[in-house]
Amino acid sequence: MSSAQLVKPSRKQRVRTLWISDVHLGTRDCQAEHLAAFLKRYQADRVYLVGDIIDGWKLRGGIYWPQAHSNVIRRLLTMSKRGTEVIYVTGNHDEFLRRYSSLVLGNIQLVDEAEHLTADGRRLLVIHGDQFDVITRYHRWLAFLGDSAYEFTLTLNRWLNHWRQRYGYGYWSLSAYLKHKVKSAVNFISDFEEAIAHECVKRGFNGVVCGHIHHAEIRRVGGVEYMNCGDWVESCTALIEQLDGSILLYRLAEEQAQLEAEQPALAEPLA
Incomplete structure (x- = not known):
């Protein structure tokens, strides 16, 4: 049994x-x-898709699209058909979609950013966040170089979790662990958080929901509620608003x- 099949609730949770x-x-x-499950x-x-849902950068070099990837799209379309509003916020890896911003197809909207009002009245800016990454905006060649190095750690991550699963261990992210340990990565994350929080203050938002840096977190930054969804390539994280x-x-x-x-311990054999 795969780790994606560990949880099989009897009915859907309402959020x-x-x-x-x-x-x-x-x-x-x-x-x-894991995401489809x-x-x-x-x-x-x-449902907000907060950018980099489809990796246009990678697809330029060749098509890789297994059935599991189609299952994610199918799941989102099914949710939309059943009444869920799906808002796709574009990111830098799917920036090819930005030319179609403001497109509405039934319950599916395509936007560059959105405003979300929580049930308790907070105004949240929903944005991918690449606009606040200096490297992505002004040094694209460095962004591509960094992307290649990141791919290497993800490859190690994939093999590590292959063997962890074979020996009965759960999912663990090597690349996410390294982000917490490498000083330059920690500084980059901090600078990103402060830049996006400053924008929220300037525009009068109570908080922000973003992605981009693959580092999930909820915390206060400069008086703003900073929330990052994380990702589904290393940490497998999401944000959930309750009723x-x-x-x-x-x-x-x-x-x-x-x-x-x-999990209940295996019963000891009778003497």
Whole structure:
């Protein structure tokens, strides 16, 4: 049994909003099976796709699109058909869609940014966040170089989790661990958070939901509620707004660890 099949709830959980970002469909490191299983568990009024859902950069070099990636698209379309509003916020890896911003197809909207009002009245800016990344905006060659180095760590991550699964361990992200340990990565994340929080203050928002840096977090930054969805290539994380407006950070690794701890111990053989 795969770790994506660990949770099989009897019925869907009703929530107000889901936010997911940085899925990178079209790449080998996309955790599409885990994402499809996650989406299947919820009945949401609204789903925000917060950028880099389809990896246009990678698809330029060749098509990689297994059935699991189509299953994610199918799941989103099914949710839309059943009344969920799907809002696709464009990112830098799917920037080819920005020329079609403001497109509306039934319950699906394509935008460059959005405003979300929580059930408890907070105004949130929903934006991918590449606009606040100096390297992405002004040094694209460095962005592509960094992307190649990142791919290498994701390849290691894929092999590591292959063997972890074979030996009965849950999902764990090597690349996410390195982000917490490498000083330059920590500084970059901090600069990104402060820049986007400053924009929120300037525009009068109470908070922001973004993606881009593949680092899921909920915290206060400069008086603003900063919330990052994370990604579905390394950390497998999402943000969930409950019916009362509270927002929770979902982490697949934490859920799996909890499920493993709750598994009943094997009964000892009778003497």
